[in-house]
Amino acid sequence: MWDRVRVLLRPRLSRTQVVVAFLVALVGFSAATQIQQDEADSLSSLSQTELVRLLDEIGTRIDDLSAERDSLRADLAQLRNDVTSQEAARAAAEEQLMVRSVQAGVVPVHGPGIVVTVEDPRGAVRAQSLVTLIEELRNAGAEAIQLNSVRISTTSWVSQTDDGIEVDGLSTSPPYRVSAIGSPDALSVALEMPGGVLSAIRATGATTTLQELDDVRIEAVRVLPDLVHARVVEPDEEG
Amino acid sequence: MLVAVGLVIGVILGLVVQPTIPAGLQPYLPIAIVAALDAMFGALRAYLDEVFSDRVFITSFIFNVLIAAFIVFLGDQLGVGSQMTTAVVVVLGIRIFANAAAIRRHIFKA
Numbered sequence: 001m002w003d004r005v006r007v008l009l010r011p012r013l014s015r016t017q018v019v020v021a022f023l024v025a026l027v028g029f030s031a032a033t034q035i036q037q038d039e040a041d042s043l044s045s046l047s048q049t050e051l052v053r054l055l056d057e058i059g060t061r062i063d064d065l066s067a068e069r070d071s072l073r074a075d076l077a078q079l080r081n082d083v084t085s086q087e088a089a090r091a092a093a094e095e096q097l098m099v100r101s102v103q104a105g106v107v108p109v110h111g112p113g114i115v116v117t118v119e120d121p122r123g124a125v126r127a128q129s130l131v132t133l134i135e136e137l138r139n140a141g142a143e144a145i146q147l148n149s150v151r152i153s154t155t156s157w158v159s160q161t162d163d164g165i166e167v168d169g170l171s172t173s174p175p176y177r178v179s180a181i182g183s184p185d186a187l188s189v190a191l192e193m194p195g196g197v198l199s200a201i202r203a204t205g206a207t208t209t210l211q212e213l214d215d216v217r218i219e220a221v222r223v224l225p226d227l228v229h230a231r232v233v234e235p236d237e238e239g
Numbered sequence: 240m241l242v243a244v245g246l247v248i249g250v251i252l253g254l255v256v257q258p259t260i261p262a263g264l265q266p267y268l269p270i271a272i273v274a275a276l277d278a279m280f281g282a283l284r285a286y287l288d289e290v291f292s293d294r295v296f297i298t299s300f301i302f303n304v305l306i307a308a309f310i311v312f313l314g315d316q317l318g319v320g321s322q323m324t325t326a327v328v329v330v331l332g333i334r335i336f337a338n339a340a341a342i343r344r345h346i347f348k349a
Binding site: 016017018019020021022023024025026027028029030031032033034036047048049050 | 246248260266269271272276301315320
């Protein structure tokens, strides 16, 4: 057996040997070439069917990824939209908070307006006159009013007592200094009209001065009362 | 001996020259190589069985290669090219294994 292998490996030169060697060399050559080819380009060795299948798979994959991208974009747009509307809602809420704070009188404010000073050495001015004065200011669009050291708000009241005038429970004495923020022209016209509140006050013997100012400061603030009785109606309770 | 030298020369040539396989030939070359491998293993087995014939080897080599390529070509024309390639490779692979087993029995007596 090993003799035959040895014989096989012994160099011989014949026509058939050369032909066989040539054929084997051809195989080696082709195999080497084929292996190189495979390494160089794996696609070119695929058959038409396989390429079509590959193309289909890639197409499906592209479709899937496109759908995913679209849905993600929609999510992103949705989230951005949410953020925008939330910011808008917050801005509106802040605006509301500011307006309500001013109306409730819990924050100091400043702006154009008027200052009315009522000198009343004889104590002839009645609470009713001050109420009328405040009402006229409100009618004329005053956004914030202060009477001496008291901030006037929606729940403010003025009453006549034996000792003089009380505003929101605080005893007040002349001179009465009323500051109001609003259009100075509108406010002064409302107060100074013939037969108006200031002429009525002057008729009692008091003197009034009215200044229109570009910047009136109203520093007095109120503390919001605790609600004892009133409750907000929830939307689902309404129906 | 000359055969081994031929094989080495062929491989080296292929690696050095790096020829481009023509596109029309590309599906058939791998099959042709497997068929040639089969013929070579068959030849080695025949030699160890002491029935080797140069004539048989050369003709079987060429015919195997051509028929394998033709079968795959036919398969491509019929639209079952890849399956036909697989079939040919399986058949030739079985033959190669059988030949290799026979050669192993000759060499190792087991």
